[in-house]
Amino acid sequence: MNASQDEYLESLWHLQEQGKDSVEDFATVLGAPLDEARLDSLVSSGMAVLDRKIAKVALTDQGMDYARGLVRKHRLAERLLYDVLGFTDERFETEACTFEHLVAPHVVDGICTLLGHPRKCPHGLPIPEGPCCAKSDNVMKSAITHLSQLEVGEVGRVAYLDCQDDQQIHRLNGLQIKPGVEIRVHQKYPAWVVECEGGMIAIDERVANRICLWKQQAASAQEVATKVGAAKTGSKWRFWRRDT
Numbered sequence: 001m002n003a004s005q006d007e008y009l010e011s012l013w014h015l016q017e018q019g020k021d022s023v024e025d026f027a028t029v030l031g032a033p034l035d036e037a038r039l040d041s042l043v044s045s046g047m048a049v050l051d052r053k054i055a056k057v058a059l060t061d062q063g064m065d066y067a068r069g070l071v072r073k074h075r076l077a078e079r080l081l082y083d084v085l086g087f088t089d090e091r092f093e094t095e096a097c098t099f100e101h102l103v104a105p106h107v108v109d110g111i112c113t114l115l116g117h118p119r120k121c122p123h124g125l126p127i128p129e130g131p132c133c134a135k136s137d138n139v140m141k142s143a144i145t146h147l148s149q150l151e152v153g154e155v156g157r158v159a160y161l162d163c164q165d166d167q168q169i170h171r172l173n174g175l176q177i178k179p180g181v182e183i184r185v186h187q188k189y190p191a192w193v194v195e196c197e198g199g200m201i202a203i204d205e206r207v208a209n210r211i212c213l214w215k216q217q218a219a220s221a222q223e224v225a226t227k228v229g230a231a232k233t234g235s236k237w238r239f240w241r242r243d244t
Contacts (some may be wrong), residue, residue, distance in 0.1 A: 001047075006070055008038055009047060011065040012059045017125075023055040029099045072128040073099060073108050077119035080111055082122045083160045083179035103132075116144030116212065118160050122169060145215050147183060147194070148208035156213025168210070175201050177211060 001009070011029045015021065016030075027034045039057070042048040047063035050056070059067055077099035103111075109132040114120075117133045120126055144159055158179050161169055172178065176197040187193035194202045 001045075001066065004035075004038060005042060005047075008042055009059070009063060009067040010036075010070045010074065012048060012057065012063065013071050015057075016059060018063075021056045021058050023050075023057050026057050069105065072130060073103060075125060075127040076111055076115065076118070076122070077103075077107060078121045079115050079118050079127070079160055083115065116159050116214070118212070121161055122161075124168075144212055146209050147185070147192075147211040147213055148205055150185045150213070150215070152185050152188060154215065155182060156215050157182050159212045159214050160211045161185070162212055172207070172211070175190045175203075177201070183211070183213065 008030075011026065015029050019027075020026075023034065039048070039050060042063070043050050046060055047066060048059055049056060074096050077096035080099075081095055109130050111128055112127075113132050117129075118127055145156065146162075147156065150156060158177060158181050159178070161172055162177055176199065177183070181197055184195040185192070186195055186200065192205060192208050194201050194203065215231050
């Protein structure tokens with residue numbers, strides 16, 4: 001497959017993710033006029049099936065396997081660029097397109113392991129699992145955890161944000177919660193209170209479940225008490241509101 005065919009296969013994956021199969025919807029996903037010759041080449045190679053009478057198109061099992069690898073590479077690349085390299089605009093989308101054509105499968109599995117086997121890309125779309133993910137249960141328990149699993153005094157560094165959409169990511173970024181920053185738990189009840197980037201932030205458990213961390217060494221009880229006392233008298237508090 002060449003890059004132009006890969007683009008069509010990846011778009012067909014997106015089409016089926018949306019539960020659609022019409023040629024018209026396929027053109028919409030592509031965002032460009034349909035190239036009949038390119039589509040025909042995928043059909044002749046056994047990657048796709050096309051019924052011209054009812055204008056339906058879909059991936060074959062062979063095409064699904066191939067496209068799955070492309071989508072996995074692309075969405076992991078987005079996570080790497082966003083979480084590790086700090087790309088916070090749509091540049092990571094462009095760079096991810098290049099990445100998926102250059103990186104070997106075993107390297108992709110290594111990146112997936114490094115990132116803690118993330119389940120979704122920064123846009124909230126599912127990342128297809130690889131062989132490394134099936135073996136990751138024990139590793140995940142020691143490497144990546146959700147903020148909601150930390151105890152008072154424990155510290156973690158944000159690995160990625162498991163958000164449903166860009167809006168949720170922007171809200172958390174507005175609270176300075178983003179990949180790479182350190183978070184310390186100060187309180188769990190009646191609401192979560194965490195320290196991040198020098199400020200105290202109150203969030204609910206729903207949000208705490210969306211923040212995935214590399215767990216670090218816990219603070220002493222005395223250190224926690226000292227920081228909480230200082231926070232109550234001088235730090236700026238920020239809040240996550242359900243209605244925003």
